Amino acid sequence: MIRILSLDGGGSRAGVHAMTLGEIYGADTPGRDIIRKFDYLAGNSGGSLVLTALCCNYTPGEIAALYHDPAVLRRLYCPRWVASIPLLRDVLPRYSSRGKFAALKRMFDRKAQPGERAPSAIAIQDWPKVLGCDANLIVTAFDYDRERAVFFRSNRASRAKSSAPAIEATLVEAVHASTNAPIIYFDRPAEFSGHRFWDGALAGYNNPVLAAVLEALANQPQEASNMVVLSIGTGTSAQPLITEGAAPPLGKVLDSTCQLSAVEKVATVIVDDPPDAATFHAHVALRQPMPSANQPCVQGNLVRLCPLVRPLWNASTGAWSLPAGLSDSEFQSLVEMPSDAMTRDDVELNRKMCDLWLADKIPNQPIQMGAHLRCDIGHEWFAAAMAHWRLIS
Numbered sequence: 001m002i003r004i005l006s007l008d009g010g011g012s013r014a015g016v017h018a019m020t021l022g023e024i025y026g027a028d029t030p031g032r033d034i035i036r037k038f039d040y041l042a043g044n045s046g047g048s049l050v051l052t053a054l055c056c057n058y059t060p061g062e063i064a065a066l067y068h069d070p071a072v073l074r075r076l077y078c079p080r081w082v083a084s085i086p087l088l089r090d091v092l093p094r095y096s097s098r099g100k101f102a103a104l105k106r107m108f109d110r111k112a113q114p115g116e117r118a119p120s121a122i123a124i125q126d127w128p129k130v131l132g133c134d135a136n137l138i139v140t141a142f143d144y145d146r147e148r149a150v151f152f153r154s155n156r157a158s159r160a161k162s163s164a165p166a167i168e169a170t171l172v173e174a175v176h177a178s179t180n181a182p183i184i185y186f187d188r189p190a191e192f193s194g195h196r197f198w199d200g201a202l203a204g205y206n207n208p209v210l211a212a213v214l215e216a217l218a219n220q221p222q223e224a225s226n227m228v229v230l231s232i233g234t235g236t237s238a239q240p241l242i243t244e245g246a247a248p249p250l251g252k253v254l255d256s257t258c259q260l261s262a263v264e265k266v267a268t269v270i271v272d273d274p275p276d277a278a279t280f281h282a283h284v285a286l287r288q289p290m291p292s293a294n295q296p297c298v299q300g301n302l303v304r305l306c307p308l309v310r311p312l313w314n315a316s317t318g319a320w321s322l323p324a325g326l327s328d329s330e331f332q333s334l335v336e337m338p339s340d341a342m343t344r345d346d347v348e349l350n351r352k353m354c355d356l357w358l359a360d361k362i363p364n365q366p367i368q369m370g371a372h373l374r375c376d377i378g379h380e381w382f383a384a385a386m387a388h389w390r391l392i393s
């Protein structure tokens with residue numbers, strides 16, 4: 001059996017990865033023990049950071065604690081002076097790219113294992129030997145100058161790579177590239193080995209599951225029927241439109257078509273879709289079952305785990321309602337929360353979101369969503385998705 005793990009980007013919400021892995025494998029399980037359960041592991045942005053923390057042997061509980069501490073998040077983002085000025089923080093870069101790279105190195109090197117080099121000095125292709133397994137690590141990014149996706153791989157002989165020479169990088173440098181969100185976030189591209197990079201979301205890989213599945217299919221096509229995939233997201237939202245009979249905050253007010261609104265929509269769509277579509281494309285690529293009249297909701301060898309903040313539809317009453325445990329204001333705050341939220345209130349609300357999702361109070365994100373936001377492919381609740389993963393893996 002070929003096991004694949006994919007971790008989405010998500011900024012300050014990436015602690016959801018750690019809480020999810022802790023729920024499945026145990027919060028105190030050494031990260032490398034989790035890494036060794038998989039053959040292919042892909043991460044983008046915050047997901048690449050969590051993936052590397054696992055390689056450094058952080059436990060899920062330790063990673064979650066980092067994301068639950070606003071002071072740690074501020075050190076990782078490394079705010080510039082404009083971050084504290086409301087009128088400027090929305091038009092000028094808020095964070096220091098170089099400061100973030102230094103913070104990443106400190107965080108990972110703090111977990112240096114006896115007899116090993118500092119993690120920030122280990123080339124990505126050397127990590128399988130360090131880990132003592134054949135794990136294929138993939139980190140996604142966007143080449144700023146070539147304007148194309150770039151994949152940092154531990155397997156230099158991968159059949160999925162092009163004939164172009166691989167870019168020399170440590171795993172930590174790859175994470176630096178993958179976490180470098182542009183425009184109003186970091187002040188310059190990540191730079192190393194003569195190249196410059198932005199966050200992999202710019203290349204359409206905020207959810208890197210399709211990259212991971214295609215990597216596995218390219219290298220082991222004969223094992224396609226034996227591949228199982230765990231795709232973990234950091235939380236997203238979905239709302240019916242107010243034109244569909246749902247009042248705010250449950251219903252979404254139609255966006256303005258002014259230039260400013262259009263620019264904002266373009267800047268944020270990279271974390272909504274194609275990431276939503278990526279799991280469906282991977283599901284189809286693995287030739288998994290499709291819905292039919294006799295089987296309106298199907299499951300296969302790809303399991304998607306991600307909190308989905310959405311209202312619940314009651315077919316009997318024809319009305320929408322809040323998920324249990326959330327107030328109107330909390331629901332609205334989660335829908336509008338930016339990827340760099342790091343106040344104490346925001347951190348606690350993100351944690352509450354994840355706790356409610358793990359307790360089957362907030363729905364799980366489907367692989368394919370249908371009418372009234374129902375699940376056509378996948379699992380509507382966390383417990384069912386986790387049980388299915390344990391069954392197939």
